[in-house]
Amino acid sequence: MIDGCIHHHWGSPMDLVAYMPKGWQEYIGRPGLLPNGGGMVPLIPGFPYHNPFGDKRGELDRSLPGIARAVLCYDTLMQAPAEPNPYMALEVVRAANRWTAERWLDPDDRLRALILAPNQQPDAAAAEVRAVGRDERFVGVLMGSNGLSKPFGHPLYHPIYAAAAEMGLPVILRAGGDASPDVLSTTAAGGLPSYYSEYRALAAQPLMTHVTSFIVQGVFEKYPSLRLGIVGAGATWITSLLWRFDMDYKALRREVPWLTRLPSEYFRDHVRVCTYPLDLTPADETLVRMLEAVGGLEDVLYYGSGQPNWDADEPDTILRRLPPAWHDKVMRQNAEALFARTGRVAAPAATSTIEVGEMPETGRRD
Amino acid sequence: MYEGPIIDPDVHHSWKSEDWIIDHLSPRWREFARASGRGHVPLAAPGTHWPHLHGVNKRLDGYPADGSPSGSDYETMKRQLLDPFHIERAILSFDVGTNPGVFNADFAIELCRAINDWNIEYWLGMGDPRLYSAILVPTRTPEAAAREIRRVAPRHGHLAEVLLVYSGLGKPFGDPAYDPIYAAAAEVGLPIALHVGGELTCGTGRAMAGGMAGSRLEMHAVASQPTLHHLVSLITHGTFEKFPSLKLMLIEVGVAWIPWLMFTLDAQYPILRLESPWVKRLPSETFREHVRVTTQPCEFPEQPKRLIELLQCFDGIEDLLCFCTDYAHWDEDEPAYVGSRFPRAWWPKLFWDNAAWVYGFPRLDTAGRAG
Numbered sequence: 001m002i003d004g005c006i007h008h009h010w011g012s013p014m015d016l017v018a019y020m021p022k023g024w025q026e027y028i029g030r031p032g033l034l035p036n037g038g039g040m041v042p043l044i045p046g047f048p049y050h051n052p053f054g055d056k057r058g059e060l061d062r063s064l065p066g067i068a069r070a071v072l073c074y075d076t077l078m079q080a081p082a083e084p085n086p087y088m089a090l091e092v093v094r095a096a097n098r099w100t101a102e103r104w105l106d107p108d109d110r111l112r113a114l115i116l117a118p119n120q121q122p123d124a125a126a127a128e129v130r131a132v133g134r135d136e137r138f139v140g141v142l143m144g145s146n147g148l149s150k151p152f153g154h155p156l157y158h159p160i161y162a163a164a165a166e167m168g169l170p171v172i173l174r175a176g177g178d179a180s181p182d183v184l185s186t187t188a189a190g191g192l193p194s195y196y197s198e199y200r201a202l203a204a205q206p207l208m209t210h211v212t213s214f215i216v217q218g219v220f221e222k223y224p225s226l227r228l229g230i231v232g233a234g235a236t237w238i239t240s241l242l243w244r245f246d247m248d249y250k251a252l253r254r255e256v257p258w259l260t261r262l263p264s265e266y267f268r269d270h271v272r273v274c275t276y277p278l279d280l281t282p283a284d285e286t287l288v289r290m291l292e293a294v295g296g297l298e299d300v301l302y303y304g305s306g307q308p309n310w311d312a313d314e315p316d317t318i319l320r321r322l323p324p325a326w327h328d329k330v331m332r333q334n335a336e337a338l339f340a341r342t343g344r345v346a347a348p349a350a351t352s353t354i355e356v357g358e359m360p361e362t363g364r365r366d
Numbered sequence: 367m368y369e370g371p372i373i374d375p376d377v378h379h380s381w382k383s384e385d386w387i388i389d390h391l392s393p394r395w396r397e398f399a400r401a402s403g404r405g406h407v408p409l410a411a412p413g414t415h416w417p418h419l420h421g422v423n424k425r426l427d428g429y430p431a432d433g434s435p436s437g438s439d440y441e442t443m444k445r446q447l448l449d450p451f452h453i454e455r456a457i458l459s460f461d462v463g464t465n466p467g468v469f470n471a472d473f474a475i476e477l478c479r480a481i482n483d484w485n486i487e488y489w490l491g492m493g494d495p496r497l498y499s500a501i502l503v504p505t506r507t508p509e510a511a512a513r514e515i516r517r518v519a520p521r522h523g524h525l526a527e528v529l530l531v532y533s534g535l536g537k538p539f540g541d542p543a544y545d546p547i548y549a550a551a552a553e554v555g556l557p558i559a560l561h562v563g564g565e566l567t568c569g570t571g572r573a574m575a576g577g578m579a580g581s582r583l584e585m586h587a588v589a590s591q592p593t594l595h596h597l598v599s600l601i602t603h604g605t606f607e608k609f610p611s612l613k614l615m616l617i618e619v620g621v622a623w624i625p626w627l628m629f630t631l632d633a634q635y636p637i638l639r640l641e642s643p644w645v646k647r648l649p650s651e652t653f654r655e656h657v658r659v660t661t662q663p664c665e666f667p668e669q670p671k672r673l674i675e676l677l678q679c680f681d682g683i684e685d686l687l688c689f690c691t692d693y694a695h696w697d698e699d700e701p702a703y704v705g706s707r708f709p710r711a712w713w714p715k716l717f718w719d720n721a722a723w724v725y726g727f728p729r730l731d732t733a734g735r736a737g
Contacts, residue, residue, distance in 0.1 A: 052640050151577040151584070178576050185577035190565050190592030191538040191599075195641040197634035198602045201627070205591050206576030212584045213576075236629070239676060240622035243665035245587040251697065252583040254419055263587070279626070280633035286679050290625055293676035294667070 001315055002069045002335040005231050005276050005304025008060060008104055008113075009075035013043050015103065016077075019095035024088070043092050044079045045145070045182040049199040051310055060308045064110060066315060071304070071339065072104055072113040073231065074142060078174055081119045082145035082182045089147065093118040097132045105137045112139040112339065114172055117160050120147030126163035133167035139339040140170045140229065145177045146206075149184035153213030155357070158222065165223035168341040170272075175232025178206040204233035208241050215245075215266045218258045218356030227338055228271045234279040235301055236287070239294040242267060257362075258354045268296060272338045275330065276306035278313050284321045291322075298326040302335040368705040368713040371454035371736040373721040375559070375660050376617050376690035377447065379458040379489060379499075382434040384409055386488070390480035395473060409477060411467035411532075411568040416582040418696065428694030436694050437461050440492055447693045448496055451701050454736045455727060458489055458499040459617070462561055463531040466504045467568035474504040474534070475514070482518045490524050498526040498725070500559060506534025508543060512550035519554035526725045527557050527615065532564030533596065536572065540599030548609045557613035557724050565592040590619035594627055597657065601631065604644020606656045614657045615724050621687055622665040625679040628653055654682060658724050660690035661716070662699040670707045684712045688721040 010016050017025055033039025064070050077096050083089035093116045100113045115132045117125040129141050141164045148156055152173060164171050179187035179199065186192060188202040207230050214220065214228055245263040253259065259266075281287040291297045301322075306312045319327055354360055381387055388399045388406055399406045428446065430439035437443065447453055465481060466474045481502050490499055501518055503511035519525055528551045535543055539560065551558055565573045566589060573592065579585040593616060606612055631638075631649040638645045667673055677683045689705075692698045701717065708716055718736070719729050728737025 051637060053637060146577060149577050151579060153584075154577070154580060186572055186575055188538075188591070188595045189574045189588075190533060190572055190595040191536055191541070193538070193595075194541070194599070195602055195638065197631075197638040197641055198598055200637070201598055201631040201634050202575070202595055204626075204630075205574070205588070205595070208588050208591070209574045209576030209579065209584070212587045213580065216581055216584045216587075234630070236626040237623075240620070240626060240665060241587065243622055243667050243673070244590075244620060244663070247663065247666060248583055248586045252419065252581075252586065255581050255583055279629060281629050281679070282632075282681075286625075286629075290629075290676060290679050293672050293679075295672070 001067050001303065001331045003064065003067045003305045004071050004229070004274050004302045004335045005073045005306050006060060006070050007075040007306065007309060008072045008100070009077065013040070016043065016092070016095050016099045019098045020091050024091050044076060045082050045180040047076060047079060047176070047180060049179060049193070049196045051196050054310060057308045057310055057312060062108065068110065070111055071139060072100060072111055073172065073174065074114065074116060074144070077116065078142060078144040078177065079180050080144060081117065081147040082180050084182050086120050089120050090118045090124055094128060097128065101135060101137070112137055114138065114140045114142035115169070116142050116144055118147070119143050119157060119160060122157055122159040126159040129160060129163035129167060129169065133169055136341065138169070139341070140172045142172045142174065143177065144174070145180050146183045146185050151213030152210040153215070153217035153219050155217065158219065161219055161223050161226055165226045168225070170227035170229050170338050172229040172231060173207060173210055175203040175207060204237035207233050208237065211267070211271060212245060212263070215263050216256055216259070218256070220266050220270045221258050221352045222356050226270065229274060229338055230271065231274040231276060231304060234277055235273050235275060235297065236279045236290050238273060238297065238300070239290065242294055257360060258352045258356045258358065260351045268300065271300065272302055272334055273300055274304040275301050275318055276304040276313055277311040278318060278321060287321055288323060298329050299334065301330050302338060303331045367702050368717055369452070370714065370717060370730065370734045371452055372689065372701055372717045373455040373725070373727065374447070374453045374691050374693070375457045375615055375688055375721050376561070376662060376692045377443070377456045377458050378437045378461040378693060378695060379443070380435045380438040380461045381484065382438045387477070387480050387484055390484045391476055395476045398473065409468065410465050411469065413567045414569050414573060416566070416579070416585045418582060423696050425694050425696055425698060435461070440494070443693070447691065451691070454496055455498055455725070456496055457526050457725070458497060459529055459559065459561060460500065460502060462563045463500065463502055463529050464564055464567050465502060466506065466534060467532040467564060471504070471506045475507055475510045478502045478504045478514055482514065486518070486522045490522050498524045500527045500529035501525055501556070502529055503547060504534065505530060505532055505544070505547070508546040512546040515547070515550040515554060515556070519556060525556070527559040529559045529561060531561045532568050536570060538599030539596040540601070540603035540605050542603060545605070545608065548605055548612055552609040552612050555611070555726070557615055559615045559617055560593055560596055561617040562589055562593050562619055590623065593619045594623060598627070598631060601649045601652050602638060602642050602645060604642060606652050607644045607646060612656060613724050615688070616657065616659045617690065618660065618662055618692060620663055620665050621659055621661055622673065622676060624659065624683065625676060628680060654686065658686055658688050658720050660688045661704055662690050662692045663697050664699055664704055664707065666707060673707065674709065684715055685720060687712070687716055688724070689717045
């Protein structure tokens with residue numbers, strides 16, 4: 001089995017500071033330099049939504065029973081790209097990737113990791129992807145917090161995707177990337193949630209915006225081998241989005257002439273969705289009916305435990321709740337294809353003869 | 367094909383000239399509106415720029431022959447909507463009611479008053495018993511909105527709902543700051559109608575989660591997001607516990623999200639009870655008891671049965687869905703087509719009874735006639 005999402009974090013932020021340049025170490029300082037434990041600049045933006053019962057079950061269980069490969073996806077460090085100081089954001093992210101390689105990947109050959117992208121500076125992020133990506137143990141690019149506060153398909157971000165495609169790496173989006181007070185995008189539409197439960201119930205909303213953005217802004221036409229993984233909001237949101245999206249495309253496609261297929265086709269060819277946290281439903285059978293309504297999701301979903309978060313899913317939970325015919329695909333095959341360097345998710349070559357952003361004259365009024 | 371009577375909760379009506387509204391303003395605000403001597407100030411917020419193709423989001427044949435705005439002409443509406451589709455009750459709900467989004471809060475109060483007065487005089491004064499309408503309220507000033515509801519509701523028996531489109535305080539509609547509106551609606555016995563569009567057209571920057579969409583296609587694919595957050599907010603903030611008689615109609619958000627969102631919200635129940643002092647029941651129970659959802663723009667997967675299979679994951683869904691047209695917008699739904707997508711056994715509820723419950727109309731009689 002492959003665990004497509006575990007959350008790794010520092011024991012102390014000083015673990016990570018040790019990987020930063022000397023000048024930054026001096027600027028950041030350390031706890032205790034000042035009275036009352038003060039003296040250190042916080043490394044990452046704060047996060048406003050916390051489960052009042054506790055965000056974690058405990059420490060990450062590194063014994064990983066039954067797991068052949070597990071993908072390190074960062075914990076709150078995913079917020080680092082949105083640190084308002086763009087230079088510090090870059091250095092924290094660069095240190096995080098090096099800390100991950102030495103402190104996590106070196107000691108355990110079952111582990112793989114995502115390259116955290118300092119997405120506030122896309123060119124620097126692309127360079128980071130190309131540099132860190134030379135290490136084959138890094139199997140994807142994590143966008144993390146939304147540093148430019150634009151949907152992730154926006155052309156500003158494309159240099160990062162060019163680098164990911166060049167290195168054969170998928171791009172991964174996690175829930176919670178639009179919730180930091182340091183981004184201008186919002187985690188839910190229509191205003192800020194008051195409660196963690198409200199935030200959590202709507203965690204799929206920004207991910208829906210990002211995936212529509214990826215497809216409509218032609219990321220998969222520009223980079224036909226690119227795969228996108230979505231983590232952290234379960235799976236049952238997919239159906240209503242794809243049905244609505246296809247309908248709207250049929251009506252509004254004149255606006256985006258570089259698209260050649262239905263949005264749902266781009267989704268099935270390029271997008272994979274982590275099961276974590278697998279949606280709770282009144283009965284397990286209800287979940288399967290909901291997933292089967294849109295069809296074909298056994299080729300889209302991949303297992304991630306999400307441990308040690310409070311809502312982590314053991315493999316047994318997935319095996320119990322999803323049909324046996326899906327098990328090998330969801331627990332192994334789909335993640336293998338998503339994260340394999342040479343892997344492709346059944347992506348056809350680009351078929352559009354129109355450049356993304358081009359608006360050719362057609363002679364038609366539709 | 368369903369041949370019985372229909373309630374249409376989403377009919378977009380308008381004025382032939384904005385001067386009609388300005389003439390209903392008080393002298394002080396009429397002076398403000400026309401102070402430049404050249405035309406008048408806009409009667410709605412400037413709008414976020416996600417242009418529809420050719421800049422028009424209406425059906426082109428919906429424009430009256432005299433060149434006046436879509437939805438402004440009774441005879442055209444009668445000919446295109448009311449008569450051919452057997453619409454026995456049309457809830458006129460403005461086009462689309464974002465006027466409270468004008469940035470001057472005091473002007474917004476006065477503008478809503480003028481629009482409501484004009485609406486009662488002109489449209490409800492038409493003498494067509496099929497026409498019902500909404501009360502428009504200044505949402506940035508909830509106390510003033512409550513006063514407007516109490517002022518206008520007794521003035522005409524065909525005012526059927528309080529329409530919320532634009533969340534003037536920039537907060538989801540369950541925020542307790544809005545409670546005066548719900549208190550007034552409950553007091554006068556009117557449901558709340560929540561129509562999509564305020565965040566999309568009033569330039570709030572909160573139209574969708576994750577950042578501003580880069581095209582109308584992206585925007586429209588996620589256009590239901592603010593309204594769905596408002597729904598979640600109303601449930602999690604206990605609005606229906608505070609005002610137990612309150613009913614809510616969600617308009618123009620489609621239906622396929624219901625199982626996903628309600629089960630996801632139910633899954634937070636233990637946390638929700640800890641965080642919110644108001645939540646006493648599963649969110650889906652509150653939803654079933656207080657909320658109905660119009661179908662347009664109805665999701666139409668290639669195989670119609672897949673929509674029904676999905677919806678039936680939510681027990682009792684046939685008691686919650688209400689057909690609507692969205693006349694005369696570009697993506698209007700037609701009764702025959704929508705009916706063909708739903709089981710025949712659902713039709714009386716879909717086209718009449720579920721909406722009748724919201725608006726307090728009699729149910730269909732045993733022969734399927736409007737009571």
